[in-house]
Amino acid sequence: MKKMFAMALGAVMMAGAVSAANAGTLDDVKKKGFIQCGVSQGLPGFSMPDDKGNWKGIDVDFCRALAAAVFADPNKVKFTPLSAKQRFNALRSGEVDVLSRNTTWTMQRDTEQGLNFAGVLYYDGQGFMVRKSMGVTSALQLNGAAVCTNTGTTTELNVADFFRSHKMKYEVVAFEKADEVVKAYDEGRCDVYTTDRSGLAAMRLKMKNPDEHVVLPEIISKEPLGPVVRHGDDQWFDIVKWTLFAMVNAEELGVTSKNVDEMKKSTNPAIKRLLGVEGDFGKMIGLSNDWAYNVIKLVGNYGEIYDRNVGPKTPLGLARGLNALWNKGGIMYAPPIR
Template sequence: MKKAIQLAGAALALTAASSLAQASTQTSTLENVKERGYIQCGVSTGLPGFSTPDEKGNWTGIDVDVCRAMAAATLGNADKVKFIPLTAKERFTALQSGEIDVLSRNTTWTQTRDTSLGLNFVGVNYYDGQGFMVKKNLGVSSALELDGATVCIQAGTTTELNMADYFREHSMTYQPLVFDTSAQSVQGFESGRCDMLTSDQSQLYALRTKLAKPDEAIVLPEVISKEPLGPVVRQGDDQWLNIAKWSLYALVNGEELGLTSDNIDAKMTTDNPAISRFIGKTGPGGKALNLPDDFAYQIVKQVGNYDEIFERNVGAKSPLLIKRGINALWKDGGIVYAPPFR
């Protein structure tokens, strides 16, 4: 009797587990999203400034806001996003298998990833690159002054190789001190076991906040590798790729036109032709994308322009305090550039 009961219990539990299965249909991503009522967005399991859950479990970050912008464009509501945390290893499979609609997880755009995985990179929402952090009292202002220095590095990353290349190129020597995790390497740096710490710059700024006295360390201006980070979509759905691209461009164009979430309503009546094209009163609007004409307005109104997103997540209004640098608009000396709304 007891066995029979246990068996019945097992069967029931299995049924319950399998009824978690959901059905989805194989149509275009946009139709799927509209039918479902939300975008499935793959994010990291916690990277400060890019995608991280706060105390309330709300996701914030520069990568998170890209997904929110896409939700504002497609569904008219930036909150209609389901964030799915993914590890670095499973992120591409999750996209390939349709578990997510867009991957926005500080992913570096490389040739291999773009061409051989059945994925398309949408653009770049943050230009990252490997940099150096040193203590201020070292009195160093450039990495070129660091001949013979001891460097804290994380094991098994491309940073190790970039580092070697850079020092060989400038015929300098260095002493590597290798750690397993970024937390350990920052501790090594703090306790003075190495003169400098190297990693991606955005990481360095995040690690700096973990120091007991963040003010005593600076991130040097040198960038020794290219790490363009951006959202990724599945290959083969050009409409969805276009929607992702133009959501990203809307953020940048919004900044260029001086539209912010606060002032865009006031500028609705302007006769500036670029702005009235942007908000969809004239010009192509969203018809070819199968979106409402005011999709760019919704993005800026609900999420903000690129500048707002940058400053609140990684810039001056965040603990990371990253300067715009090459992530400034093209007309301000950076390389952030978007095709016009025309």
């Protein structure tokens, strides 16, 4: 009899023990040996598998940078493709450790949705794409148009705001997958395709005839895109945040993946702190002191991952614009490491 009682009690206690997990993301990540990173279902330049199945893109490179910071190995990362609709739930439920999926930083997401934005990886704005044959030159001429967009995005809300504030009518056709949006637009279900301008440039590459389309000049919103973590784990939040800052600081200090070893001998104290020659900055976030060195050596600084994935020499051909460093005409600015 006593045995049975003890067994029952034991089962209950075991159940209780499980619920205590899930707080220290860094420990979990170290234990399983890789970072689970949420990315898009295929957005060229941001996150998309190449023909060999390797994930490529600026969002992907950020995940690799995180893996380099934690494990000194950029390949210790696994990717989970997520739709716009699934992404926050996947992050909140712990299915992914970090979400690096061209996600706009908004107040409601940062608070009510239980998420923390670790900074801005790409400053973007929402634009419209139409067929050249329509003869439209401004978004203000779009009264009565059918607009294809993604559900569960800020895009969906911005487009509603834009048409309403200009007293124009529109019909929204909202799909769950980005590919379906493009397909529906390409097949003529909609007159207009709207998303972030970087997304327009990227998804255009997936259309039957990319030259038939034109992006209208209006930018109707601010879309700061960045990596996201869930509430409740400050250490992990710090790691993600400072990995991003380290990459931006590295560009500002002229440290690249090619010269990082020479730079270790630099006399500039800022570089010394960045590369872990001086100070205990890695330890402050629970990593080794050469964390930023690994990030830059194995993945690159911010400018490098920008140019490699979305810059002017890539098929996307996006100029740095707002994403240039603050001292080069842009607004990309990182707090100092000290």
